[in-house]
Amino acid sequence: MSDTEGYLYRFSWDKRVHEESPWPQTYLRQPDCLAYLENVVKAYDLEKDMEFGTTVVSADWNDTTSLWTVGTRDARSLTCRYLVTALGLLATAHIPKLEGSELFQGEVYHTAAWPSTFDFSSKRVGVIGNGSTGVQVITELSKTSKHLTSFQRHPQFCTPNRDGPVTPELREYVSKNWDAIWEKVFTSTFGFGFDEATESIWDVSEEERERRFELAWQRGGAFHLVYGTFNDLAQDVSANKLLCAFIHSKIRETVKDPEKARKLCPTDLHVRRPVNDAGFYEAFNQDNVDLVLLSETPLESMTANGILTADGTEHKLDVVIYATGFEAVEGSYNRISINGRGGTTLKDAWGSIPRSYLGMMVPQFPNLFMVLGPSGPFANLPPAIEVEVNFLTDMIKQADGKTIEAEADAMNSWVALCNSISAGLILSKVDSWIFGANVGKTGTVQFFLGGISAYVGHLKEIAGKGYAGIKIM
Numbered sequence: 001m002s003d004t005e006g007y008l009y010r011f012s013w014d015k016r017v018h019e020e021s022p023w024p025q026t027y028l029r030q031p032d033c034l035a036y037l038e039n040v041v042k043a044y045d046l047e048k049d050m051e052f053g054t055t056v057v058s059a060d061w062n063d064t065t066s067l068w069t070v071g072t073r074d075a076r077s078l079t080c081r082y083l084v085t086a087l088g089l090l091a092t093a094h095i096p097k098l099e100g101s102e103l104f105q106g107e108v109y110h111t112a113a114w115p116s117t118f119d120f121s122s123k124r125v126g127v128i129g130n131g132s133t134g135v136q137v138i139t140e141l142s143k144t145s146k147h148l149t150s151f152q153r154h155p156q157f158c159t160p161n162r163d164g165p166v167t168p169e170l171r172e173y174v175s176k177n178w179d180a181i182w183e184k185v186f187t188s189t190f191g192f193g194f195d196e197a198t199e200s201i202w203d204v205s206e207e208e209r210e211r212r213f214e215l216a217w218q219r220g221g222a223f224h225l226v227y228g229t230f231n232d233l234a235q236d237v238s239a240n241k242l243l244c245a246f247i248h249s250k251i252r253e254t255v256k257d258p259e260k261a262r263k264l265c266p267t268d269l270h271v272r273r274p275v276n277d278a279g280f281y282e283a284f285n286q287d288n289v290d291l292v293l294l295s296e297t298p299l300e301s302m303t304a305n306g307i308l309t310a311d312g313t314e315h316k317l318d319v320v321i322y323a324t325g326f327e328a329v330e331g332s333y334n335r336i337s338i339n340g341r342g343g344t345t346l347k348d349a350w351g352s353i354p355r356s357y358l359g360m361m362v363p364q365f366p367n368l369f370m371v372l373g374p375s376g377p378f379a380n381l382p383p384a385i386e387v388e389v390n391f392l393t394d395m396i397k398q399a400d401g402k403t404i405e406a407e408a409d410a411m412n413s414w415v416a417l418c419n420s421i422s423a424g425l426i427l428s429k430v431d432s433w434i435f436g437a438n439v440g441k442t443g444t445v446q447f448f449l450g451g452i453s454a455y456v457g458h459l460k461e462i463a464g465k466g467y468a469g470i471k472i473m
Contacts, residue, residue: 001136002028003222003276004380006166007174008193010036011382012182017043019175026163026220027276058337059083061366066403068367082396082404085333086371089381092331094324096128100301100308110322111137120145123318126307128299130156132273134323135280141321142283149315150284151307153294154431155266157247161276162220186387189451191380194221194228201230201239213246222274233270234425240269254281263293271427329374329446330354340365350374353444355415357469358459360388361406369396369404375418377455378447387452391459399472410469414448421450 002009006023020043021036041047058071068083093112101108107123109115111133125145127138130152142148174181185191201209209230216225225243232239248265255261264284283289292299298310306317327334330350338346341364349364356362359376360369369392370376377384395404422428422445448455462468 001161001163001276001278002033003132003161003274004192004382005221006032007170007181008185008191008380009033009382011040012185012386014040014043015175015178018178022171023166025165027161056336058339059368060339061341061368063341066367081401082367082369084369084371084392085373086385087332087336089372090326090328092327092335093322094327094331095322096324098299098302100303103304104302104306104317104320105304106306106317107319108322109319110324112326120319122146124306124316125149125319125321126151126315126317127321127323129323129325130154131323131325132275133325135275135277137321137323138289139278139280139283142286142289145288147288147290148283149290149292149307149317151292151294151299152263154268154272155264155293156272156275157222157244157266157270158275158277158280159217159222159225159247160220161222161278162218163278182383185380185383185452186456187453189379189453190223190227191383191452192221192223192227194224196227197229197231199230200232201236201242202232209242210246213243217246217250220276222276226270226274234427237269237426240271240426244270251281254285256285260284260291263291263296268430269426271425271430329372333373338365338368340368354446355411357406357411357414358388358391358462359448360392361404361411361470363406363408363411366403366405374446375415375448377452378449379452379455384452384455387456387459391463394463395467395470395472398467402472405471405473407469407471413469415445417450418448419445421448425449 005026006028007018009028010018010021017036017039021039023032025032041050055073056070057073060069060071062069067079067081070078070080070083072078091112093110095110120141121144123145124147125141126149127134127141128151130138130150135156135158138148138150181193185193189196204212212229213225216229221228226233230239233243234240244266247270251264252258252261255264264281284291292309292315300308300310302308302320303314305314307315307320309315333346333354340346340349340362344364346362346365349362354374356370356373356375359373360371362368362370371385371388371392372381376388427449428445462470
C-alpha cells in the first residue's frame with residue numbers, strides 16, 4: 001500500500017490518463033499502480049521501445065567512441081551515447097545472515113519477492129522486521145494466519161492512514177484543481193500535497209498542541225502528523241518528545257495487553273521514516289499474534305523448526321518472512337559491473353559511501369545518468385522522479401550529442417550540502433535505512449534532505465548558469 005494518497009502517486013503531466021485510471025481507495029495497492037502505468041504505456045505507445053525479461057550485467061564506457069556498451073546476461077551487446085539508469089531506490093532486497101538459516105525446514109520469503117498465491121491459514125508465521133512493509137504484512141497476515149509472531153528490533157511510530165473508498169466529491173475536486181494541486185506539490189518539502197506546518201510547537205498552548213495532534217491522528221497519514229502539525233518536530237528534540245508521548249498514549253489506549261503495549265512503544269525519537277498503518281496496533285489484541293522484542297530477547301539462530309531466542313525459547317514456525325528492507329540506493333548498482341573512464345568501476349569510485357552530483361551524475365562516468373541515485377531528494381517519489389527526468393531531458397537536448405560529465409568539485413560541494421542539511425536534523429541521531437544502517441553502514445548520508453522545493457530551486461539555478469558543475473564538451 002502506498003504512503004501517498006493515490007492521486008499524488010502518479011505523474012503530473014497527464015490529467016487525462018489520471019482520469020482514465022481512477023484510484024478506488026485513498027491509498028494505492030500494487031495492482032492499482034500497475035494498471036495506471038499500463039495505461040500510461042498504452043496512451044503513449046511506449047511498449048514498442050521496451051524490452052522485458054532482459055538482465056543487464058555490465059556497462060562500459062569507451063573514451064575513443066564516447067559510447068557506452070551495455071552487456072546483457074544472454075551475451076548481447078548494445079551501444080548508446082547516453083545511458084540513463086532507473087534501477088529503483090528500493091529494489092535490492094536485504095536478507096540478514098542468520099546463524100542456522102540453512103537448517104530451517106519451512107517456507108522462507110522476503111517481502112520484496114512475494115508469492116502470487118499463498119495460504120497461511122493453517123501455518124505458524126514469523127515476521128522478522130517491522131518497517132513500513134513489515135507493518136503492512138503483519139497487519140494483513142494477522143487476519144489469515146493460524147498464528148503470527150512479530151520479531152521486532154526497533155518498534156515503530158505508526159499512524160493510522162484512515163484508508164477508505166474515494167468519494168465522487170474528491171474525484172471532482174482533484175480534476176478541477178489538478179494544476180494547483182501539483183503546484184503545491186512541487187513547491188513543498190515532501191511533495192505529499194498537504195499544507196506543511198509553519199508554526200512552532202512552542203507557539204501554542206498545551207491544549208492546542210494536543211488538539212492538533214488529535215486532529216492529525218483522526219485525519220490519518222504519518223507524514224501529515226509529523227510535518228503538517230508543527231514545523232520543528234524534525235529539528236527540536238524536546239518538541240519531538242512531545243509527539244512521541246502522544247503516540248505512546250495512543251498505543252497504550254489501543255493495545256489491551258500492557259506488556260505488549262510496552263514492547264510496542266518505541267524508545268527512540270520519532271525521526272525514522274513515518275509509517276502508515278491500517279490496523280497494526282489492533283492486530284496485537286488478537287490471540288493469534290505475539291511479539292518478541294529483539295532488543296530485550298535477541299534472536300540467536302534459526303533451527304530446523306523455527307527461531308531460537310536468547311531466553312532459550314524455540315519459536316516453532318512453518319513460515320519465516322523477512323521484512324528486512326533493502327540495500328537502499330546503491331544496491332541495484334552493485335549488481336551491475338559499471339566501468340567509466342580508464343576502467344574505473346563505479347563501486348571503486350564510491351568506496352564505502354555512494355555519492356553523486358545532484359543524485360544523477362558521477363565524475364569519471366560521462367553520459368551516465370541516474371534517476372534516484374545517491375544524494376538525490378528524499379520526498380514523494382513520483383514528483384521527485386519527474387523533476388530529475390525533466391532536468392536530464394533538457395540537458396541532453398542542449399548537449400546535442402556532446403559528452404556530459406559532472407565535475408568532482410561540484411559533486412563534493414553537493415555532498416557537503418547534503419551532509420550539512422542532515423546534521424541539522426535529529427534524524428541523523430538514530431540508525432535508519434536512510435543512512436544505510438540496516439546493511440551495516442554508518443555516517444552515510446544517502447539523500448538530499450532539504451525538500452523537493454529546495455531541490456527544484458538548485459536545479460533551476462544550475463541550469464540557469466549553463467549547467468554549473470557539469471562539463472559539456
